[in-house]
Amino acid sequence: MRGTLTLAGKDLRNLLTNPLFYVIAALANVVWSFNYMRGLLQFAQRSLAMSQPGMEAGLSLQREVFLAHISYVHLLFVFLIPALTMRLLAEEKRLRTYDLLLTSPVTATQIALGKFLGGLGAVSVLILISFIYPLATRAVGAYPFVPLLAAYLGLLLVSAVYVAVGLFASALTESIMLSVIMALIFNLMLWFVSQGLGEQAGTAGAVMEYIGLGQHFTGFIMGSIKLNSLVYLCSVIGFFVFLTQRVVESSRWR
Amino acid sequence: MIEVKNLSKNYGDRAAINALNFTVKKGEVVGFLGPNGAGKSTTMKIITGYMAPSSGEVQVAGFDVFENPLEVKRRIGYLPETPPVYHDMFVRDYLTFVANLKGVDKSRVKTLVASALEKTTLNDVAGRLIGNLSKGFKQRVGLAQALVSDPEILVLDEPTVGLDPKQVSEMRDLIRQLRGQHTIILSTHILPEVQASCDKVIIINRGAIVAEDSLENLSKRMSGGGRSIHVRVRRNQDAVVRAIAGVTGVRKVTNAGNSIEIEADAQEETVEQVAALIVNQGAGLVELKVQSLALEDIFIKLTSPGGAA
Ligand SMILES: Nc1ncnc2c1ncn2[C@@H]1O[C@H](COP(=O)(O)OP(=O)(O)OP(=O)(O)O)[C@@H](O)[C@H]1O
Ligand SMILES: [Mg+2]
Numbered sequence: 001m002r003g004t005l006t007l008a009g010k011d012l013r014n015l016l017t018n019p020l021f022y023v024i025a026a027l028a029n030v031v032w033s034f035n036y037m038r039g040l041l042q043f044a045q046r047s048l049a050m051s052q053p054g055m056e057a058g059l060s061l062q063r064e065v066f067l068a069h070i071s072y073v074h075l076l077f078v079f080l081i082p083a084l085t086m087r088l089l090a091e092e093k094r095l096r097t098y099d100l101l102l103t104s105p106v107t108a109t110q111i112a113l114g115k116f117l118g119g120l121g122a123v124s125v126l127i128l129i130s131f132i133y134p135l136a137t138r139a140v141g142a143y144p145f146v147p148l149l150a151a152y153l154g155l156l157l158v159s160a161v162y163v164a165v166g167l168f169a170s171a172l173t174e175s176i177m178l179s180v181i182m183a184l185i186f187n188l189m190l191w192f193v194s195q196g197l198g199e200q201a202g203t204a205g206a207v208m209e210y211i212g213l214g215q216h217f218t219g220f221i222m223g224s225i226k227l228n229s230l231v232y233l234c235s236v237i238g239f240f241v242f243l244t245q246r247v248v249e250s251s252r253w254r
Numbered sequence: 255m256i257e258v259k260n261l262s263k264n265y266g267d268r269a270a271i272n273a274l275n276f277t278v279k280k281g282e283v284v285g286f287l288g289p290n291g292a293g294k295s296t297t298m299k300i301i302t303g304y305m306a307p308s309s310g311e312v313q314v315a316g317f318d319v320f321e322n323p324l325e326v327k328r329r330i331g332y333l334p335e336t337p338p339v340y341h342d343m344f345v346r347d348y349l350t351f352v353a354n355l356k357g358v359d360k361s362r363v364k365t366l367v368a369s370a371l372e373k374t375t376l377n378d379v380a381g382r383l384i385g386n387l388s389k390g391f392k393q394r395v396g397l398a399q400a401l402v403s404d405p406e407i408l409v410l411d412e413p414t415v416g417l418d419p420k421q422v423s424e425m426r427d428l429i430r431q432l433r434g435q436h437t438i439i440l441s442t443h444i445l446p447e448v449q450a451s452c453d454k455v456i457i458i459n460r461g462a463i464v465a466e467d468s469l470e471n472l473s474k475r476m477s478g479g480g481r482s483i484h485v486r487v488r489r490n491q492d493a494v495v496r497a498i499a500g501v502t503g504v505r506k507v508t509n510a511g512n513s514i515e516i517e518a519d520a521q522e523e524t525v526e527q528v529a530a531l532i533v534n535q536g537a538g539l540v541e542l543k544v545q546s547l548a549l550e551d552i553f554i555k556l557t558s559p560g561g562a563a
Contacts, residue, residue, distance in 0.1 A: 002357060006351065006354040010351050014343075095338075095339075095341070097339065099304060099334045099336075100334075100338035100355075100399070102303070102304050102305075103334075105325075105355075105356060106324075107324070252305050252306050
């Protein structure tokens with residue numbers, strides 16, 4: 001436990017003090033704020049045109065504004081999270097600090113978990129920043145809060161999937177470039193597995209759609225928490241952390 | 255404290271070490287000596303649990319490295335060939351991180367970090383980024399890292415490599431000071447290092463141990479009463495070399511360009527005859543130095559092809 005937290009704390013601090021993190025956060029916020037403002041203004045115009053307060057009937061903030069916002073946040077994460085996670089293990093190997101980890105009294109599981117939590121911590125900071133947008137909107141008008149929280153839970157879980165995937169990619173190589181490229185490819189694969197094939201009828205289509213992230217994430221951002229989606233996302237996270245653990249463990253057997 | 259039995263390691267089908275056997279007692283300072291590629295680092299990596307051997311076993315403080323890796327790792331401080339430092343961390347933060355990672359008592363972390371800084375005289379740079387330190391200082395941070403958990407055993411892989419002469423002697427002093435508090439294994443390919451700080455020396459060559467003994471015993475045993483004679487003449491060097499080779503008691507003569515190196519037995523007559531011969535040849539003797547075989551010669555003898563203990 002302590003080993004895990006020590007590692008997580010170190011990596012979180014490392015990620016948050018890296019200039020790259022601020023570049024990423026700043027870039028993301030430029031995109032988010034632009035789109036959020038546009039969405040909100042359009043929403044206000046349309047509610048006005050229908051000359052009724054938007055929150056009561058017809059138009060819902062969640063559907064019209066938050067959904068688009070969260071989709072943008074997510075879209076950026078597909079690309080930005082690999083940039084955050086790329087160094088997690090690849091850099092340790094490159095700088096030989098990996099030797100220190102492997103000769104310290106921590107297990108491969110603790111190493112994988114600690115790294116995962118450190119990465120997730122840094123991503124959570126970005127998620128919290130993106131949460132400020134809908135939160136600030138509350139100052140203007142009330143809206144149902146629970147569906148928004150459900151959507152953010154979904155965002156957190158899907159981000160955790162990307163962190164786990166990025167960590168696994170980072171475990172596979174010493175090269176930071178390769179690490180980031182592999183993570184991107186894995187992320188896109190998780191999405192596109194359900195595209196194309198999902199259109200097909202029959203079991204194959206259904207299985208593909210289940211394996212893809214899309215269906216599950218959509219459920220969350222529509223404001224509903226489904227048990228099978230929760231189970232699915234957590235298993236994907238667990239699976240990639242487990243794979244990372246295997247790679248770390250196997251490095252003793254060269 | 256450390257028991258190594260029949261330890262072998264192959265990289266692919268290339269053997270790096272082959273059936274090593276040795277023990278290190280509690281409190282000993284052991285020098286692991288061998289030329290490049292002898293298998294020193296490989297052995298150390300296996301002892302520290304960094305990697306698994308192909309066969310054989312290692313016990314540290316009664317724990318098997320492969321059955322009980324955590325117990326073993328708790329007891330070892332390891333300085334690898336490349337100091338495992340994070341360039342974007344501050345020295346003090348880094349040492350605190352390592353102390354926590356090694357699982358030392360929370361209440362002791364601060365004092366242990368302070369004492370590691372003190373021992374390695376890093377106090378002045380405690381607040382600096384490791385990435386900005388010179389190579390020698392990084393090496394010292396690496397040593398501080400090995401010391402910070404106050405481990406029973408220190409495994410130091412070439413601790414003085416890359417240091418300037420002043421720092422080398424400081425590092426040796428430090429290792430001497432650590433004697434008694436820790437059991438130490440250090441590897442090196444420089445002899446004076448072993449002479450400066452070790453009780454015992456294990457000489458390893460091409461993955462096999464060629465000698466394991468205390469320093470004095472080794473010198474005594476190896477010189478076998480032998481002498482080396484160093485001669486400088488002004489003229490006729492080649493003729494002198496040929497003549498000396500015929501003297502009884504001379505084992506080997508080498509023409510080393512501006513000097514002649516002779517390996518002889520321990521008889522004083524041999525020296526006398528060599529000297530007489532040179533003088534008789536009228537070669538113009540300018541220098542003649544007799545030494546019992548030095549550790550350096552032993553090392554070269556043991557680790558050159560065909561050499562044996
Ligand atoms: N990762 C590896 N893959 C393949 N061969 C290796 C690997 N590491 C070491 N070797 C080989 O194993 C042998 C022993 O290497 P090792 O690093 O243990 O030597 P060493 O005694 O530490 O040498 P040096 O004094 O140069 O540090 C060498 O022949 C080396 O080429
Ligand atoms: Mg080495």
